[in-house]
Amino acid sequence: MSLSILDILREHPEEFVSGEYISERMHCSRTAVWKHIRKLKAQGYEFEAIPRLGYRLKSAPPKLNMQTLLTDLNTRVLGKQIKLLDVVDSTQRVAHEWVKEGAPEGAMVIAEGQTAGRGRMGRTWHSPQGKGVWMSLVLKPSVPLHLTPQLTLLSAVALCRAIKAVAPVDAGIKWPNDILIGGRKVAGILLESSAEDERLQYVVAGIGVSVNLTSTDYPQELREIATSLRIAGGETVDRAVLIRTFLQQLEYLYELYTEEGFAPIKSLWEALNVTLGHPVSISGATGVVEGVAMEIDDLGALLIKDNSGKRVKVYSGDVQITGNLPGQPGPGAK
Amino acid sequence: MSLSILDILREHPEEFVSGEYISERMHCSRTAVWKHIRKLKAQGYEFEAIPRLGYRLKSAPPKLNMQTLLTDLNTRVLGKQIKLLDVVDSTQRVAHEWVKEGAPEGAMVIAEGQTAGRGRMGRTWHSPQGKGVWMSLVLKPSVPLHLTPQLTLLSAVALCRAIKAVAPVDAGIKWPNDILIGGRKVAGILLESSAEDERLQYVVAGIGVSVNLTSTDYPQELREIATSLRIAGGETVDRAVLIRTFLQQLEYLYELYTEEGFAPIKSLWEALNVTLGHPVSISGATGVVEGVAMEIDDLGALLIKDNSGKRVKVYSGDVQITGNLPGQPGPGAK
Structure with missing residues (x-):
């Protein structure tokens, strides 16, 4: 027709x-x-x-345009080359292919929508068109492989700070790098890294932020556990401003990390986190650990005091906060 | 014609x-x-x-065949699916593609020859047809990302033990995972890994062993620094037996590692190494470090006492042993 x-x-x-x-x-x-x-x-x-x-x-859905994205972008490396796409299967896939064709550090893929957005642990990421920030960023940090988890925490700090700068919301970090508002997930990060022996080759950081979704934009099964900046903050947010703010935060924090090491990043993460001190249940490769989240160590691992009082170190896994979170009287967040 | x-x-x-x-x-x-x-x-x-x-x-060049490879292969996981190819650009490339198509753990690509064999740090690996073991192995270890360097050392122990079992040579390990005989390189390993956040997804281990090369099989620039099992041991070696022995060693050591942790692997590595105690020069991402190699730590890093007496930890880099090695009165090995 x-x-x-x-x-x-x-x-x-x-x-x-x-x-x-x-x-x-x-x-x-x-x-x-x-x-x-x-x-x-x-x-x-x-x-x-x-x-x-x-x-x-x-x-009509507001569209990002390159002009708007680049205005006032005062980063030195990040976002200097952008692929702005309409709808793709996954920005991660596009970015990985771009790396193979020689994408420089800071190269960025942004899509208006994704039909098969990737989340952690093989999950999909709900990415409706025009409503969020769905992007992938190519990083080539000179960090030894075993310190990559520190980058996971660093990226969470950058994203949480950017979100709080552009929207009137009380966002916090769930270990290692989910961003929650009132116990509901508003943003996630997926770091896919590639290494040769003990040398990190590159990282493709997938960032998903639910910006201007309304509750009807979510499928039923996500409505109770997810939120958006518009739902939580009560106003629409300019996606271009959020992207710029995030890139500037990330670049600033990465320079801080390069100069002063992990200590200042760890402090910033701790200040923003909503995990430490809470009862948690973590499902990982080795089963489920239940206890209270105590602290993070210098490798980014989470230390748990389990229900028998034993200290357990968790390197990866899916955290469920089983106690109440500030601003959320409900049954806990996933 | x-x-x-x-x-x-x-x-x-x-x-x-x-x-x-x-x-x-x-x-x-x-x-x-x-x-x-x-x-x-x-x-x-x-x-x-x-x-x-x-x-x-x-x-005529002896060819590997599947029957010979599988005879007496008593591993449980490794080498249960094999792609045996004639000449390819790189077994690593083939294995990475196979992973994307769903290769299971232990899947193995073996080629008679490679036209663009990959070495560490973007170098090529000389892989003449029918003369060596040029293979890639898919591993999906449940190891947190930051411990991947331990797998690098583990694979070196397996390869060194396999080489010593099939040829009358005095092989040793140069940190982290090159195999030398009399200061000359006979085998190398390249671990290309892929991770999602702090979770290792898979590793493609590239293994190159110069088995039956004669000195005329090497280009001029390699003759002084490389050797083969045939040159060093004085007799040809059955490549199928070497592959089987390596797979069995690797599987045995990985089970040991899973049950008892890194300590026994570290001891075996130390017993086989030709790096510790020697003056070394290491060129890495942060420049050149010169000093004496003292020990390895639990993350697989090399501890150097540099020429000013300061202790320096090196996570990755290219080691040149600047002092003499046993069995080699010459100017050192690269």
Whole structure:
């Protein structure tokens, strides 16, 4: 069909257009019209719908553009080369391929939407079009392999600080690098690294921030455990400003780390964390550990006092905070 | 040209065939005949050449076959799936692709020859056809990322023990995982690993052993610094037996490591090493360190007492042993 719903609604910017009229113009059923509307909503278009009157196009999804992204970006390395894409399967996949073709440090892939966004531990990451920051960043840090977990914590500090700078929300870090607001997940980081012997070759950092999603943008199973900056802060956030702020924070912290080592990063992580001091349950490669999260060590591992009083060190795993979090009286966060 | 030199020589298995006769049969110049002979030599064929008499085929390169490889292979996981190839660019590349298509732990790629074998630090690895063990092994160890360097040392112990078991040579380990005989390099390992946050996803271990090369198999620039089991031990070695022995050693040591941790591996590495106690020069990411190699720590790092008496920890780099090694009165090994 050559004529689209958007074309028809744009002919009547101030009016409501009936479903019947649209279905006649498009030579399709009213059910088909409704399905199209739903699809466009998933792409970030917003409509007003009034029974008997019909539909009105309220807003098109705001798109990122390169000009906006680069304005005021005063980093030295990060984000100096950007691939800005519409919808891809996964920005991580694109970035890994770019590395093989010679992407420089700081190269960045940003997509309006992802159809198969990657999360930790093989999970998918819900990335609706135009609603979030879905990006991958190529880093080539000169850090020995065994210190890579410190970069995981560093990136979490940068993202949490950037989020707090652009939105009126009380965000905190769940070990190692999830960002929560009121116990609900608002952002995640996935560091995929490649090494040759004890030498780190490159890292592709996948960053996902749920920025302007409304609760209907989430599938049912995520509504209780996820949030967005718009839901939590009550206002929409300019995604370009968030991306710029994050890159500036990350570059600043990486320089601090290079000059002064992990100690200042560790302090910043501790100040922002919502894990230490809480009862936790961690499922990792070696089973489930339950206890209280005590501290992190210089390798980024989490020290737990388990329920029998024994100290256990956890290097990786999925943390569930089983006690209450500030600002959240509910049953805990996943 | 349909008739090959090999066809002609095989018609006269016990006789010398003159270059003139060959050039007539093949309708090409005597220079072309000589060039073909040189090419076949590089592929592992051996010829006797007597002036005025001509050429005789002495031996064809022995080829590995799956039957021979699998006979007596009593491992539980390693080498249970094998891709046996003729000549490839790099077994590492093939193995990485296989991982993406779902290669299981222990999957192994073996090639008769490599045209672009990979060495450490972007170097090439000289891999003439039929003369060595050029292979890549897929491992999926449940080891936290920061302990990967321990696997580097473990693999060196397995390879050194396997070499000593199949050839009468005094092989030792240069930190972290080169195998030397009399100060000359006979084998190397390259561990390319991939991780997601602090979780190691998989390792592709590239193993190169110069088994039956003669000195003319090496380009000029390698003759002083490289050796083979045949050169050093004085006899040819069955490559299939070496591969089997290595897989069995590696599996045994990995089980030991899983059960008892790094301590026994560290002791075995120390017993086989030719680095500790020697003056060394190490070029790494942060420049050159010179001093005496003192010990390795539990993360696999090398501790150096530098020339000013200060203790320096080195996580990665290229070691040059600047003092003499046992069995080698020369100027040191690279």
